[in-house]
Amino acid sequence: MSTEETHGHGSTSASAEVAARVERRWATIAVVIIVMMALLAAFAGIHRATMPQPRVETTDPSRIHLSGEFIESNLGSVLEANGNVTVRAIGQQYSFTPACIVVPVDTPITLRATSADVVHGILVQGTNINTMLVPGYVSEQLMRFARTGDYLMPCQEFCSFGHEGMWGKVKVIDKTEFANRAKGGGRLSCVGQ
Numbered sequence: 001m002s003t004e005e006t007h008g009h010g011s012t013s014a015s016a017e018v019a020a021r022v023e024r025r026w027a028t029i030a031v032v033i034i035v036m037m038a039l040l041a042a043f044a045g046i047h048r049a050t051m052p053q054p055r056v057e058t059t060d061p062s063r064i065h066l067s068g069e070f071i072e073s074n075l076g077s078v079l080e081a082n083g084n085v086t087v088r089a090i091g092q093q094y095s096f097t098p099a100c101i102v103v104p105v106d107t108p109i110t111l112r113a114t115s116a117d118v119v120h121g122i123l124v125q126g127t128n129i130n131t132m133l134v135p136g137y138v139s140e141q142l143m144r145f146a147r148t149g150d151y152l153m154p155c156q157e158f159c160s161f162g163h164e165g166m167w168g169k170v171k172v173i174d175k176t177e178f179a180n181r182a183k184g185g186g187r188l189s190c191v192g193q
């Protein structure tokens with residue numbers, strides 16, 4: 001019977017062999033892809049270059065205007081003692097505060113931002129700076145600009161009817177100019193300039 005089967009279905013067993021070989025090959029490729037994705041996820045998580053962030057900082061969106069890091073007088077850019085710059089900003093329907101962020105060129109900058117109401121996003125056009133502003137959480141993003149100039153900063157997360165009108169700007173200026181403006185202390189912005 002088996003002889004008969006081999007004779008009668010010779011081409012079938014040959015194509016079954018081909019199918020098995022192809023299946024093994026694709027199974028191997030699938031396993032390789034899964035392993036690569038697991039390695040990438042592990043690398044991203046460990047290296048902190050991308051999300052998920054290794055630490056979570058929370059805020060109370062109903063009180064950010066009244067006390068703490070994100071009160072109005074503390075928003076804007078500040079030159080730290082080590083020469084780095086910290087920018088604090090909030091997003092709310094439908095604007096950023098400050099609406100124009102001023103920073104020096106070629107300087108390590110830490111952006112710390114949160115939302116006062118719903119989820120917004122900060123995206124700086126022409127760069128890879130892109131973070132979500134989630135009410136109740138502080139988003140921290142490291143940035144550095146190689147060139148001076150104006151960069152548009154649209155809200156990149158749909159936040160209701162006024163979303164398309166929610167734009168800010170980042171103004172990157174000369175280091176010395178920034179240092180001069182920062183001399184008096186306080187928080188800098190380029191709103192109204």
Ligand code: CUA
Nearest residue numbers: 120155157159
């Ligand atoms: Cu804020 Cu879209």
